[in-house]
């Protein structure tokens with residue numbers, strides 16, 4: 414047997430989720446090896462829409478400025494009827510809660526290249542391409558052994574790791590190894606996805622259009638300067654040739670001869686809605702498409718996977734680098750699975766609105782959808798962040814409150830804040846550890862709690878923001894909040910109170926044997942890149 418090397422974390426799969434997980438772990442000082450079957454990024458058309466919560470994750474891995482250069486904000490979502498009349502419109506703001514446009518359009522291979530370039534610059538990460546993982550074994554509490562083979566070789570090689578992250582996509586080997594099975598959320602349809610480049614004028618409102626037509630449900634969006642994406646639902650056994658594609662895109666662009674449009678890629682997909690029944694066995698975890706599959710109608714597959722990586726990596730960092738107990742890792746599945754299921758159900762509901770089934774019931778469903786879209790409160794609700802708060806977990810106690818918004822489990826907003834002579838985004842100021850954001854001068858007891866947790870205290874009065882954070886705390890009737898490194902609120906100090914609401918629940922999970930020095934803001938070099946808006 415060849416010599417076995419040891420590494421804290423092995424990540425299987427260098428798709429967007431695996432590479433993001435490696436970069437986030439690196440931020441927490443954790444080394445990882447990413448094993449990937451292919452040498453280069455997967456080139457076929459896939460994700461094109463991303464929400465602002467996930468752009469915040471790109472900020473955490475240090476590629477948000479590069480991403481801004483390849484992305485464009487989308488105005489929102491329009492539902493059209495079969496004759497392309499608008500039956501509903503949900504606007505998305507350019508200035509979302511997370512400090513970025515609520516929806517951004519992009520090209521997945523371009524994003525993946527950015528992420529891989531960032532990986533090359535991190536000494537804590539190693540990417541091995543052309544390597545197929547063939548086995549994962551864990552015995553008791555010892556290290557997890559990963560067996561892999563290099564392209565063209567039959568000789569097995571081994572890596573031992575404290576933890577293994579299965580980011581190996583829909584056909585995940587990791588999912589089989591941990592004995593997980595799919596829970597089927599009952600959606601399965603064949604669609605074709607066509608990416609086109611053209612110099613012709615295309616009728617586009619700079620947002621996503623969903624054609625609600627059971628005869629031919631479709632999605633259209635502009636994804637770049639001269640790049641457009643159409644998705645059409647296919648009938649059983651149907652294939653679309655070039656002539657038929659031209660007919661189908663005619664409502665948006667008039668093509669007189671083939672050379673007018675270049676079909677960059679055309680691929681068929683079966684869209685499914687599924688969630689793995691377990692996301693963890695021991696120290697082997699599932700993330701991304703390995704753990705959940707969604708139809709892409711609200712642009713959430715990749716987004717959900719990035720959220721998985723964000724949720725799990727700071728917890729692994731705390732266990733590995735700061736001596737927190739492994740119980741913290743249990744909260745990964747309990748927080749992420751209900752959230753992923755919720756988003757998949759929303760996507761399936763959107764599919765339902767678009768296709769509505771067949772026959773007279775379909776007509777009724779479409780008029781109901783159209784009527785619902787005209788109710789201002791519903792329209793406004795749909796325009797807010799689609800992503801719900803994290804539910805109850807051992808780390809997050811949500812309480813029924815008599816007044817004010819429940820902040821536990823929600824994301825802290827991200828305004829620009831003053832720094833030196835310029836301004837930076839809040840997360841860049843907060844750094845990578847826990848933080849307390851307080852609207853009142855920190856009392857000695859709060860200082861003691863923050864010190865015990867290795868958390869930094871930030872006063873809203875000192876931030877020099879536009880008042881966003883103080884207003885958000887007021888809304889939640891809170892004097893202060895405890896934020897996790899992924900910027901989710903753990904607990905609040907209610908206005909006028911002199912303690913958090915449930916310290917006994919989260920303190921044992923967050924306590925550490927090796928505390929970092931109170932979090933410093935990021936290195937000046939890094940700040941200077943995002944210091945000016």
Ligand SMILES: Cc1cc2nc3c(=O)[nH]c(=O)nc-3n(C[C@H](O)[C@H](O)[C@H](O)COP(=O)(O)OP(=O)(O)OC[C@H]3O[C@@H](n4cnc5c(N)ncnc54)[C@H](O)[C@@H]3O)c2cc1C
Nearest residue numbers: 426428430450459460461462546582701702712714715716
């Ligand atoms: C048409 C379409 C449109 C979409 N639109 C959107 C959208 O707008 N917004 C959005 O958020 N999402 C969208 N998605 C979903 C998104 O593309 C996926 O959710 C995302 O790619 C999942 O990333 P991942 O890293 O989990 O898996 P993948 O991207 O599948 O990566 C898994 C990696 O693991 C590697 N691997 C697998 N097994 C092994 C092994 N045994 N050894 C070594 N390597 C292995 C694979 O080679 C692959 O590189 C869309 C998907 C489709 C198909």
